[in-house]
Amino acid sequence: MNLSDCNNFQDFRKLAKKRLPGPIFHYIDGAADDEVTYRRNTEAFETCDLVPNVLAGVENVDMSVEVMGQKLDMPIYCAPTALQRLFHHDGERAVARAASKYGTMFGVSSLATVTVEEISKIANTPKMFQFYFHKDRGLNDALLERARDANFEVMALTVDTITGGNRERDLRTGFTSPPKLTLGSMLSFATHPMWAWNFYTKPKFDMPHLSGYVSEGTNVAVSVGNYFSTMLDQSMNWKDAEELCAKWNGQFALKGIMSVEDAKRAVDIGCTGIMVSNHGGRQLDGSRSPFDQLAEIVDAVGDKIDVICEGGIQRGTHVLKALSVGAKACSGGRLYLYALAAAGQAGVERALGNLRTEIERDMKLMGITSLDQLNRDNLRFRNKD
Numbered sequence: 001m002n003l004s005d006c007n008n009f010q011d012f013r014k015l016a017k018k019r020l021p022g023p024i025f026h027y028i029d030g031a032a033d034d035e036v037t038y039r040r041n042t043e044a045f046e047t048c049d050l051v052p053n054v055l056a057g058v059e060n061v062d063m064s065v066e067v068m069g070q071k072l073d074m075p076i077y078c079a080p081t082a083l084q085r086l087f088h089h090d091g092e093r094a095v096a097r098a099a100s101k102y103g104t105m106f107g108v109s110s111l112a113t114v115t116v117e118e119i120s121k122i123a124n125t126p127k128m129f130q131f132y133f134h135k136d137r138g139l140n141d142a143l144l145e146r147a148r149d150a151n152f153e154v155m156a157l158t159v160d161t162i163t164g165g166n167r168e169r170d171l172r173t174g175f176t177s178p179p180k181l182t183l184g185s186m187l188s189f190a191t192h193p194m195w196a197w198n199f200y201t202k203p204k205f206d207m208p209h210l211s212g213y214v215s216e217g218t219n220v221a222v223s224v225g226n227y228f229s230t231m232l233d234q235s236m237n238w239k240d241a242e243e244l245c246a247k248w249n250g251q252f253a254l255k256g257i258m259s260v261e262d263a264k265r266a267v268d269i270g271c272t273g274i275m276v277s278n279h280g281g282r283q284l285d286g287s288r289s290p291f292d293q294l295a296e297i298v299d300a301v302g303d304k305i306d307v308i309c310e311g312g313i314q315r316g317t318h319v320l321k322a323l324s325v326g327a328k329a330c331s332g333g334r335l336y337l338y339a340l341a342a343a344g345q346a347g348v349e350r351a352l353g354n355l356r357t358e359i360e361r362d363m364k365l366m367g368i369t370s371l372d373q374l375n376r377d378n379l380r381f382r383n384k385d
Contacts, residue, residue, distance in 0.1 A: 003343040003350060009314035009335060012351055016087075016341035021188035021195055023173035024086050027224075028337050030169030031281035037289065038281025041312025044289035048321050049380045053367030061363045062370045063356070067306050067329040068154050068251040068273040070126035073103030074356050075371055076319050078348075079275075079310055079331040080107030080130030080156065080255075082207075082224065083177050085114070087341040089202040094340055096123040098348035102356060107156065107331070110143055111227075115208045120150040128154040130255065132161065133240065135233045139213040144247060146209065155248045156275065157241055160256030162234050164225025165283035177224060178205045242269035253308075256283075258293055260300045267304045273328075274301075277310035280333055291322060295376075298326030316358025320366065324374040 006012050017025050031038030065075045078099050085091035092106075092114040099106035100123050107128040108119050116129060129147035134140055147155060169175075174182055179189075179199075189196040199205070233240075245252045253273035254266045266274050276290040276297055290311040298307050309322035310331040319330045339351035368374060 003347060006339070006342065006347070006350060007354065009338070009351075012338035012342050012347065013334075015343070015347075016338040019192065019195060020087065020341050021179075021185065021192045023170075023175040023179065023185055023188060024195070025341070026169040026173050027083075027175045028087065028334060028341065030167055031285070032165035032167055032283055033285035035281060035285065037278055037285050037287050041278070041281055041289045041291070042314055042318075044291040044312065045315075045318045045321055047382050048291070049382065050317060050321065050324075050366060051378050051380055052365055056367035056369070058364040058367060058369055060369065061360055063359050063363060065329050065371060067105075067308065068253060070105055070153055070251070072105055072126065072329065074352075074359060075323060076313065076330045076332065076335075076355060076359075077105035077128075078107060078336050078352075079333045080109040080112075080128060081333040081337055082109045082111035083113060084337070084340060085205050086177065086179070086199075087337060088344045088347075089198040090344050091340075092119060093122055094345035095336060095348050097345050098336070098352055099123060100125045101349055102352045104352070105154070108152070110209055111207050111224075112209060113205060113207060116146050116150040116152060120152070126154065127152045128156050128253075131155055131157045131244070133157065133233050133236045133244070134213075134231055136213055136231075139210070140244075142213070143209060144244070148248070154251040154253060154273070155244075156253040156255045156273075157244055158255045158279075159236075159241070160258075160277070160279050160283050161228045161232060162236065163232075164228035165279070166285070167225055167282060170225065177227075238265060238269060245270045253306075255310075257297070258288060258290070260296050263297045263301045263305070263307075267301050271305060273306040273308060275308045275310045275331065276327075280311055291318075291325075294322060294325045294327060302326045316355055316360075316362045319355070319359055320362055320374060321379065323371055324376060324378045326376075 092112050096106050096119050105126040109130045110132040129152040251272050255275040256277050257274040278287045290309050306328040308329050309327040313332045322330050336348045336351050339347035
């Protein structure tokens with residue numbers, strides 16, 4: 001199987017599994033506890049049907065959106081994800097270039113393996129910095145100032161990692177960042193020599209935003225769950241979020257909102273966006289899917305704040321369903337991480353290109369020429385009164 005065979009999300013997943021050592025693949029692929037929420041994130045879209053119109057004159061369609069003040073050429077962007085150097089030696093550089101090619105936003109994690117300064121030079125499209133609220137206030141201040149100085153347009157505070165989720169696949173595989181050599185992992189690395197060669201011969205793995213502040217994750221092998229549970233500030237509250245929003249003084253979102261009450265509070269503290277997200281099912285298993293929660297959140301705050309649907313998106317039709325409910329845009333991580341692992345920048349470009357082609361085709365089949373023509377009349381939900 002090669003990149004030319006990858007026509008959809010599952011194809012990229014299969015190729016990534018072939019290219020990556022087991023612990024690294026399962027870090028992307030896994031979720032919390034029994035992974036019920038992870039599966040539900042995508043299944044939720046399948047309980048909803050699209051109702052198309054015809055004879056609408058759809059020769060030319062416009063799939064651009066404006067979200068948090070940023071003009072995007074397509075209604076889906078690359079959500080911030082950590083540790084991308086593990087999946088491909090180009091890491092965030094590859095994703096930044098691919099996102100720029102398709103005119104969409106790229107989210108860069110606090111736990112990125114490439115600096116915001118370098119990403120700013122690579123990406124000519126809107127950039128989001130994802131902020132983890134650490135116990136070390138000096139580190140928090142440094143993260144904010146670096147993102148500001150690098151001209152990132154959007155700040156997103158992740159609010160659903162107050163402690164690490166129970167990622168049992170990582171426990172079984174012994175996954176750490178950076179990878180730890182054990183008898184089991186050495187066998188997996190040996191059977192994936194291309195990955196091992198690139199990992200150990202290319203520039204050293206690092207999380208440069210943390211350098212000088214914490215050793216965990218830079219030169220000490222730790223699990224991501226342990227990092228969340230020990231380095232992040234579990235006392236973080238709404239006052240902290242409001243102060244960070246004011247200090248940033250620009251486009252500011254909360255990532256990981258799942259309740260109407262929290263969505264309303266995000267409006268109250270001055271946020272301009274929220275990501276309806278359960279962290280890809282990697283934190284609280286048994287929680288609702290973002291798509292299932294979307295309607296009530298949009299009804300409560302959609303006229304006051306930009307609502308983004310994040311999680312489980314694998315198809316262009318999933319994007320159109322979320323936008324029909326009222327989301328301004330969608331975002332995802334695995335939808336490009338498998339592609340990054342499969343083939344670097346070329347893989348991410350193909351994944352985004354596939355999605356763009358699907359969205360354009362599906363818009364025409366829905367009988368619309370711009371995304372603002374979507375609404376709930378286009379949808380029917382099964383198993384509901």
